[in-house]
Amino acid sequence: GDSVTQKQGQVTLSEDDFLFxxxxxxxxxxxxxxxxxxxxxxxxxxxxxxxxxxNKGISRGFEATYDKGTTSFHLQKASVQESDSAVYFCALVxxxxxxNFYFGKGTSLTVIP
Amino acid sequence: xxxxxxxxxxAVLQEGQAVSFWCDPISxxxxxxxxxxxxxxxxxxxxxxxxxxxxxxxxxxxxxxxxxxxxxxxxxxxxxxxxxxxTATYLCASSTGTGWEQYFGPGxxxxxx
Numbered sequence: 001g002d003s004v005t006q007k008q009g010q011v012t013l014s015e016d017d018f019l020f021x022x023x024x025x026x027x028x029x030x031x032x033x034x035x036x037x038x039x040x041x042x043x044x045x046x047x048x049x050x051x052x053x054x055n056k057g058i059s060r061g062f063e064a065t066y067d068k069g070t071t072s073f074h075l076q077k078a079s080v081q082e083s084d085s086a087v088y089f090c091a092l093v094x095x096x097x098x099x100n101f102y103f104g105k106g107t108s109l110t111v112i113p
Numbered sequence: 114x115x116x117x118x119x120x121x122x123x124a125v126l127q128e129g130q131a132v133s134f135w136c137d138p139i140s141x142x143x144x145x146x147x148x149x150x151x152x153x154x155x156x157x158x159x160x161x162x163x164x165x166x167x168x169x170x171x172x173x174x175x176x177x178x179x180x181x182x183x184x185x186x187x188x189x190x191x192x193x194x195x196x197x198x199x200t201a202t203y204l205c206a207s208s209t210g211t212g213w214e215q216y217f218g219p220g221x222x223x224x225x226x
Contacts (some may be wrong), residue, residue, distance in 0.1 A: 006155070009153070041219065089155050089156075098168050098169070100169070101215065103157070105154055106154065
């Protein structure tokens with residue numbers, strides 16, 4: 001079945017550092033790949049979408065790219081700020097007429113000022 | 114536009130007690146999801162509805178969990194006899210039937226002692 005693997009559990013960076021989070025996926029369909037951000041006490045919020053058609057998404061300084069060859073997709077940001085401290089989830093949407101969502105375990109980002 | 118609302122925000126129970134969670138999705142969203150998010154994990158789908166119909170409840174522990182959406186709007190998730198392993202945040206999300214973007218509520222944090 002479909003699945004998403006997100007191995008980086010915790011990442012600690014200093015302000016202005018480069019952020020890179022990787023996810024791998026497994027699916028038999030053409031996936032839509034998503035990145036969510038979750039702040040304490042809140043539900044996840046959609047950050048970016050990447051499809052096999054566009055290969056890249058950009059929002060709020062974050063960039064998501066997709067590599068079909070390695071079945072992986074990445075989230076990156078050139079210069080993180082303390083306000084970016086949050087948990088980031090990758091997710092895969094399987095569209096079979098109904099949308100099934102599969103989430104990774106999340107990466108907790110702490111940015112030290 | 115109001116977002117997804119959930120209540121209560123917190124619940125603390127003894128093992129064996131029952132609890133119900135309530136969700137009010139975004140107006141006009143016909144698809145509603147319930148997720149369980151254990152601490153330091155990603156959301157894991159329990160059940161989802163299109164209007165009042167259950168589309169997938171294969172991950173719902175049917176012996177103790179139940180979910181309804183009788184009029185295709187609000188929904189209730191109930192745990193009949195809670196266990197310590199049920200300790201988690203319960204998230205509700207909604208989307209339009211043809212859309213992949215789902216909107217999450219703030220969640221209900223359940224602690225079972």
